[in-house]
Amino acid sequence: MGERLDLESFRQVMHRYFDTARAVIGRHGGTVEKFIGDAVMAVFGVPVLHEDDALRAVRAAVGLREEIETLNRALEADFGATVSVRTGVNTGQVVTGTEERLATGDAVNLAARLEQAAAPGEIVIGPQTWALVREAVIAEPLESLQLKGKSQPVIAYRLLQVRTDVDPRTRPGLAPLVGRASQLRMLGEVFANVFAERSCSLFTVLGMAGVGKSRLAAEFLRGVDARVVTGTCLSYGQGITYWPVVSMVKQLLDPGHGCPGAAQLMACDAKVTAAINVLLGQEVTVTSPAEIAWAVRKLFESSADLAPLVVVVDDLHWGEPALFDLVEHVADYSRGAPILILCLARPELLDARPGWGGGKLNATTLLLEPLGPAETAALIDELVPTDSGFDPRQRSPRCWLRGWISSRPPSAPSWNAGRWRASRSTKARCRSWRQRNGMFPGGSAHWCTRTWCALTSPSCWARTRSDSGTC
Numbered sequence: 001m002g003e004r005l006d007l008e009s010f011r012q013v014m015h016r017y018f019d020t021a022r023a024v025i026g027r028h029g030g031t032v033e034k035f036i037g038d039a040v041m042a043v044f045g046v047p048v049l050h051e052d053d054a055l056r057a058v059r060a061a062v063g064l065r066e067e068i069e070t071l072n073r074a075l076e077a078d079f080g081a082t083v084s085v086r087t088g089v090n091t092g093q094v095v096t097g098t099e100e101r102l103a104t105g106d107a108v109n110l111a112a113r114l115e116q117a118a119a120p121g122e123i124v125i126g127p128q129t130w131a132l133v134r135e136a137v138i139a140e141p142l143e144s145l146q147l148k149g150k151s152q153p154v155i156a157y158r159l160l161q162v163r164t165d166v167d168p169r170t171r172p173g174l175a176p177l178v179g180r181a182s183q184l185r186m187l188g189e190v191f192a193n194v195f196a197e198r199s200c201s202l203f204t205v206l207g208m209a210g211v212g213k214s215r216l217a218a219e220f221l222r223g224v225d226a227r228v229v230t231g232t233c234l235s236y237g238q239g240i241t242y243w244p245v246v247s248m249v250k251q252l253l254d255p256g257h258g259c260p261g262a263a264q265l266m267a268c269d270a271k272v273t274a275a276i277n278v279l280l281g282q283e284v285t286v287t288s289p290a291e292i293a294w295a296v297r298k299l300f301e302s303s304a305d306l307a308p309l310v311v312v313v314d315d316l317h318w319g320e321p322a323l324f325d326l327v328e329h330v331a332d333y334s335r336g337a338p339i340l341i342l343c344l345a346r347p348e349l350l351d352a353r354p355g356w357g358g359g360k361l362n363a364t365t366l367l368l369e370p371l372g373p374a375e376t377a378a379l380i381d382e383l384v385p386t387d388s389g390f391d392p393r394q395r396s397p398r399c400w401l402r403g404w405i406s407s408r409p410p411s412a413p414s415w416n417a418g419r420w421r422a423s424r425s426t427k428a429r430c431r432s433w434r435q436r437n438g439m440f441p442g443g444s445a446h447w448c449t450r451t452w453c454a455l456t457s458p459s460c461w462a463r464t465r466s467d468s469g470t471c
């Protein structure tokens with residue numbers, strides 16, 4: 001392009017491209033570290049680490065790809081030129097905090113190599129990023145890559161799309177569900193009541209990160225005969241108040257798998273259609289949050305006309321007041337339709353909305369406690385498949401994990417056990433076991449912590465990595 005355009009036009013094209021990249025990356029919580037020629041290097045998780053930095057980086061890459069399409073239409077009209085972007089996303093430890101605050105390390109080099117391996121318009125993600133985001137994206141593995149500076153081939157993935165919502169019924173768990181029988185029974189009873197009474201119920205599961213809220217919901221949903229729509233609140237961003245609701249409405253109005261009742265309502269009720277179109281960004285007219293809540297309730301009611309509807313709002317603690325109002329409006333005013341609203345949230349929800357669910361006869365709130373010692377031991381047996389091949393003179397991984405978790409302070413949730421560092425000797429023992437079992441190649445200062453969390457929850461794994469960033 002540089003050869004075809006005069007210098008001033010080229011400068012303007014690059015300027016607009018960099019502006020677009022900076023805006024998209026900033027919107028997803030990343031920082032542009034530097035522009036190198038026509039390349040952009042951005043970091044997520046530096047200086048402030050978030051549990052979903054890997055997903056933010058991947059969303060930013062997809063967002064940039066989409067924005068480039070719009071930018072290209074303008075560039076074509078103004079300069080007769082377009083830009084195409086190749087992206088590599090990688091996660092790992094970096095050194096930062098230097099005067100120039102530049103992140104450096106092997107993770108950055110690998111990100112650059114992945115970018116070079118991508119075709120124009122492609123996003124290639126590295127193995128550790130894949131491990132952290134795999135439940136939230138659709139990607140296909142590439143032939144293992146022989147990259148410059150890497151002695152071993154690298155397994156990378158071509159990112160096809162970020163899922164707006166994952167049906168919790170299809171979300172795989174690493175191990176069969178352990179315990180939680182009474183919680184499943186409670187959920188089952190509330191659902192049976194919703195079905196029998198054709199009424200609406202609000203069920204909130206509160207529990208700290210990684211305790212098993214989403215897993216419990218997935219297990220419950222596998223057993224119910226109902227239409228399920230899901231929406232997940234995001235931890236960041238502008239204009240995302242209704243993000244989970246938009247996603248649920250899209251599921252109900254999907255031409256292939258949507259609900260005929262919802263489509264029918266949209267066809268015959270102009271007031272609902274107008275408010276829903278504003279919600280979906282398809283119309284720009286003045287609509288109040290109350291009108292949107294009313295229209296969404298009408299849509300849910302018509303969708304639940306023939307079969308019960310379960311509305312799952314995940315990570316509600318990240319929601320905004322207008323979303324809380326909408327959920328409460330549906331719970332308070334829905335009549336004559338079997339709707340179960342299942343909200344999953346960390347206890348911080350009660351800071352944001354202290355009276356959540358309080359004073360409602362149709363609301364249940366369940367505090368999900370960490371698994372008990374016997375259940376934790378059973379889970380370890382499921383997750384650590386075998387002790388065979390382990391040096392009999394040393395404690396086996398199962399035994400070590402059981403001992404380690406039981407030595408945590410009583411208030412400490414077993415799922416967050418990764419927050420504590422292992423001692424040097426246990427680190428050394430686990431390192432050799434991990435290497436023999438091919439888990440997460442490559443050493444790191446806190447690898448033992450990571451191994452445990454990686455066995456249980458990729459998102460938990462990300463959270464404990466206080467010394468690393470995603471490039």
Ligand SMILES: Nc1ncnc2c1ncn2[C@@H]1O[C@H](COP(=O)(O)OP(=O)(O)O)[C@@H](O)[C@H]1O
Nearest residue numbers: 173176177178209210211212213214215456457
């Ligand atoms: N009772 C359980 N039995 C088996 N695996 C579990 C159980 N609870 C949670 N897990 C696993 O632990 C990880 C974290 O659970 P998750 O439901 O994502 O936590 P939360 O939604 O509370 O943050 C997931 O991989 C999940 O499959």
Ligand SMILES: [Mg+2]
Nearest residue numbers: 213214215314
């Ligand atoms: Mg969850």
